[in-house]
Amino acid sequence: MKGGGLEMGTTTSEVAKSGAAKRGAAVVDFFLRVIAIIATLGSAIAMGTTNQTLPFFTQFIRFRAKYDDLPMFTFFVVANSLVSAYLVLSLALSIFHIMRSRAHASRIVLIFFDTGMLALLTAGASAAAAIVYLAHKGNTRTNWFAICQQFNSFCERISGSLIGSFGAILILVVLILMSAVTLSRR
């Protein structure tokens, strides 16, 4: 459809150029989403499989750390899984935008859900980061001590799993901005 072009009297080549730019943006959008899926899924799996049993134990207690000892880590896994699942679904819309670069309402839907998922993912990642910080440093005022002194590999795992999540946050911000720019170019 050439509606926008006709309005201002733009030439066919300009309309084609704008369409090509939008298609290019949609392709970048698609690949960014794929990267974000890998990042969030990786984070969820890395956190969700974390568990460490210390090699020494008493008669009654085995010292064992697992991610779901702390509810914030459970939330982290849930948030990452949800965002990952959403991003997989959103690929369909992304492909639709590659094919039909003038699509309009679907981009607003995408911005809306992207923003919601950004908030969810940031909440999960930063709640987990707060606990990871406590696990590493502890806090003397509240007498919460650094469990990382015992659970070394547990702590490395939970720290590492944050990376994917924060990467995906950056990608989502870029995706929202790209959608906004594309929307503004009719």
Add this chain to the structure above:
Amino acid sequence: MKGGGLEMGTTTSEVAKSGAAKRGAAVVDFFLRVIAIIATLGSAIAMGTTNQTLPFFTQFIRFRAKYDDLPMFTFFVVANSLVSAYLVLSLALSIFHIMRSRAHASRIVLIFFDTGMLALLTAGASAAAAIVYLAHKGNTRTNWFAICQQFNSFCERISGSLIGSFGAILILVVLILMSAVTLSRR
């Protein structure tokens, strides 16, 4: 039909109607920002002035809880203050949009910064929420005990100060969506 109008050269009344709708949206945008300023500023002040000294003390120790005993609460105050300051600045652009409803590039700038601030505010609020949860419930596996059992009023204060922050997060999501919808209507 609007599409037909765009193709054939929109009539003056349709342009005026679209302009009025945009102006209305810009006014709502302005008031939502003012509410968000109050919410984030309130959160920052409520958290930043929290401190409780227990009525009993030993020769060496006074039991005292202050928000900056925990770095996540400091981050919370910083994040809320920054977002609040940004929102005050953004009011200028919001007023500009009320006056010039066809403004375009400035809306993209606004979406970009709104999204960044949404991420910052969510990070601050949920890191603080994670610690507030720990303070209330403690965690038996890691031997972090619930400090709220001693510091009652401290805990009430820090819990309450989260509300403004989460309210402002919701408002920011709405603002981003509204900007996107306005951008899409040329």
